[in-house]
Amino acid sequence: xxxxxxxxxxxxxxxxxxxxxxxxxxxxxxxxxxxxxxxxxxxxxxxxxxxxxxxxxxxxxxxxxxxxxxxxxxxxxxxxxxxxxxxxxxxxxxxxxxxxxxxxxxxxxxxxxxxxxxxxxxxxxxxxxxxxxxxxxxxxxxxxxxxxxxxxxxxxxxxxxxxxxxxxxxxxxxxxxxxxxxxxxxxxxxxxxxxxxxxxxxxxxxxxxxxxxxxxxxxxxxxxxxxxxxxxxxxxxxxxxxxxxxxxxxxxxxxxxxxxxxxxxxxxxxxxxxxxxxxxxxxxxxxxxxxxxxxxxxxxxxxxxxxxxxxxxxxxxxxxxxxxxxxxxxxxxxxxxxxxxxxxxxxxxxxxxxxxxxxxxxxxxxxxxxxxxxxxxxxxxxxxxxxxxxxxxxxxxxxxxxxxxxxxxx
Numbered sequence: 458x459x460x461x462x463x464x465x466x467x468x469x470x471x472x473x474x475x476x477x478x479x480x481x482x483x484x485x486x487x488x489x490x491x492x493x494x495x496x497x498x499x500x501x502x503x504x505x506x507x508x509x510x511x512x513x514x515x516x517x518x519x520x521x522x523x524x525x526x527x528x529x530x531x532x533x534x535x536x537x538x539x540x541x542x543x544x545x546x547x548x549x550x551x552x553x554x555x556x557x558x559x560x561x562x563x564x565x566x567x568x569x570x571x572x573x574x575x576x577x578x579x580x581x582x583x584x585x586x587x588x589x590x591x592x593x594x595x596x597x598x599x600x601x602x603x604x605x606x607x608x609x610x611x612x613x614x615x616x617x618x619x620x621x622x623x624x625x626x627x628x629x630x631x632x633x634x635x636x637x638x639x640x641x642x643x644x645x646x647x648x649x650x651x652x653x654x655x656x657x658x659x660x661x662x663x664x665x666x667x668x669x670x671x672x673x674x675x676x677x678x679x680x681x682x683x684x685x686x687x688x689x690x691x692x693x694x695x696x697x698x699x700x701x702x703x704x705x706x707x708x709x710x711x712x713x714x715x716x717x718x719x720x721x722x723x724x725x726x727x728x729x730x731x732x733x734x735x736x737x738x739x740x741x742x743x744x745x746x747x748x749x750x751x752x753x754x755x756x757x758x759x760x761x762x763x764x765x766x767x768x769x770x771x772x773x774x775x776x777x778x779x780x781x782x783x784x785x786x787x788x789x790x791x792x793x794x795x796x797x798x799x800x801x802x803x804x805x806x807x808x809x810x811x812x813x814x815x816x817x818x819x820x821x822x823x824x825x826x827x828x829x830x831x832x833x834x835x836x837x838x839x840x841x842x843x844x845x846x847x848x849x850x851x852x853x854x855x856x857x858x859x860x861x862x863x864x865x866x867x
Contacts, residue, residue, distance in 0.1 A: 458657040459575045461564040462694055463545035463649050467599070467861035468640075469499075473538050475630035477501050478638065478856040482602065487517065499538050501858025503529040504601055505593075518589060523596035530597050530861070539861065546644045547652055548860065549621050550698055553637040554853040559704035560618055562643075562652060563860050565694035566606065566662070568678040571671055576606070577661050577838035580668045580846075590673030591680075598865040600674065603855050604667035606699035607831060614655035615701060617648060628859070636853045662699055663838050666851055671695055677864065689865055696862040698855065702831045708804030708850040709742060709826035712779065713814050715798045716821045718789045722752055725787065725822075732782050734759040747779060748808075748825030750815050758783075770836040775827050776845045783824075794846050801847040804828070 469477035476497060482505035485493065490506040503510060507525035508517045515521065533539045548563035570576045594600055608614075621641055628640040643649060656662070664671055674695035681692035717725045729735060739755030742748055749756040764782065766772040772781075784790040790799050800820070802810055811823035829849050837844055 458660060459570050459662045460567045461547075461562070461653055461656045461697075461699070462567070463547045463643075463653075464565045464691065464694070464696075464862055465542045465545050466548065466563070467534070467539045467541050467863065468859065469539055469628075470537065471627050473499060474628040474638075474640070474859060475632070477533070477538060477858045478630075478632065479505065479858050481854055481857055482506050484854060487513070499533065501533075501601070504533070504597075505857050518585075518592075520592070523592045526593060527596045527598075530599065530601070541863075542642070542644075544644065546642050547649055548643060549618055549641040550855075550859070551622060551626075551637075551639040552853045552855070553639075554635075554706075557706065559700050559706070559853075560622060561606075561698040561700040562614075562618065563603070563696075563698045565691070565862060566604065566671075566697040566699075568675050568693045568695060570662075571675055571695070574841070575661050576671065577663045577835075578668060578671075579664065579834055579838045579842070579844045581843055582668050582672045586669045587672050587676070590669050591676050594673055594677050594864070595680070598863065600670070600696040600862040600864065601857060602667070602670045602696070603857070603860060604671045604674075604695060604697040605665045605851065605855060606662050606667075606697050607665045607702050607705055607834075608656070608659050608662045608699050609835075610701055610703055611655050611659055614652060614659075617651045617655070621648060632856065634853075638856055638859070640859060656699075661839070663835055665700075665705065665834070665849070667697075671697075681864070691862070692864040694862070694864075696860060702835070705831055706852050707828040707831060708852055709828045710776070710847045710850045711802040711804060711811060711826050712784070712793075712824045712847075713800050713802060713811065713820040714784070714788055714790065714822050714824075715819065718787070725751070728787050729758065729783070732764075732787070733761065742825055742827035744827055745775065745778065746827060747775070750811055750823040750825070751821070753812075753816065770833060770840055771842050771844065774829060774833060774837075774845065774848065776829065776848045779824055779826070780845055788822075803850040805850065805852055 476499040479501040490502045491509040494500040494502040508522050551560040626639040631637045678693045736757040740757045745760040747758045790796050814820040
């Protein structure tokens with residue numbers, strides 16, 4: 458059973474939340490972040506992408522970048538843009554995109570649960586990105602990046618959340634991308650006890666997005682134990698928001714490949730026909746079916762029954778089937794994490810982005826993927842297996858800066 462904790466969040470003053478809230482640090486590059494934060498001194502990008510306030514020539518992993526992030530966070534505190542709640546609370550956070558809403562519980566999860574696999578993982582982390590998050594947290598003595606968790610359906614939990622969210626939210630704004638963000642503070646001890654108790658009944662909870670943030674939190678917890686012995690309890694927890702599985706929206710994570718490995722179009726299609734069934738038609742994706750754009754022509758590729766291990770939760774994933782049956786044997790993509798001949802395009806960009814890439818001539822072929830099911834993510838995490846890279850694209854994206862978790866006094 459997983460344990461969650463209320464905490465005293467640092468939050469923007471309600472009337473400033475829309476100005477402070479920012480896209481996650483890892484979905485924009487330096488130039489994009491600088492453009493988004495331009496003219497807005499309160500943007501949380503000054504905290505999460507502090508290199509935007511330093512010379513462009515400075516390496517984003519330079520120690521001065523992390524120091525600058527701490528300076529920016531303290532400035533928001535000193536100016537009163539961020540305030541600390543008087544007592545530990547939980548929070549409800551609802552995001553609405555295109556008429557559908559998902560509502561999660563903002564809390565602190567347990568590093569111990571992460572270390573013992575009650576908070577379950579499904580991805581490898583990269584040392585460089587993990588080190589970056591460790592330095593970020595250590596410099597600020599706070600966690601500003603929220604780990605996106607998913608939990609199984611629980612009737613009592615959802616009834617409690619529904620009752621809370623029938624009240625007027627303290628924060629309610631629509632961001633530039635037309636996603637609506639609403640926040641409620643849960644300070645009733647009765648409600649907190651009901652929610653914490655429900656999570657204890659859930660069994661494991663799952664990382665949907667935020668493997669580097671959670672891994673970094675585990676390292677920070679160990680660092681504090683080494684430094685202080687009996688460390689502050691907050692240093693053994695990490696900032697998270699957990700959503701029920703039935704409310705999550707996953708889009709396909711599409712692929713583009715630069716060339717056909719020296720093959721002509723006809724040779725490639727002939728080799729494909731030996732592996733999958735091909736139709737010269739554009740159709741909606743479905744499980745075990747891919748869209749393919751080649752030479753400005755859409756095709757539908759259907760995986761053949763019996764060509765994969767249907768009992769293996771990783772092997773049966775569509776992204777695995779594409780990799781094992783097409784990308785590796787026919788196009789020579791051995792390691793999609795490192796091969797520069799492949800790129801990944803989030804489903805939110807639509808078919809038009811794939812068409813633009815292929816029409817540009819810089820990419821020879823595009824593959825449109827069916828979304829990975831949340832049940833498959835759970836099954837892989839339960840089996841302690843690892844999903845292929847770029848298997849899931851969750852929408853909508855959380856905003857940074859709406860909640861900050863202190864692990865020591867700032």
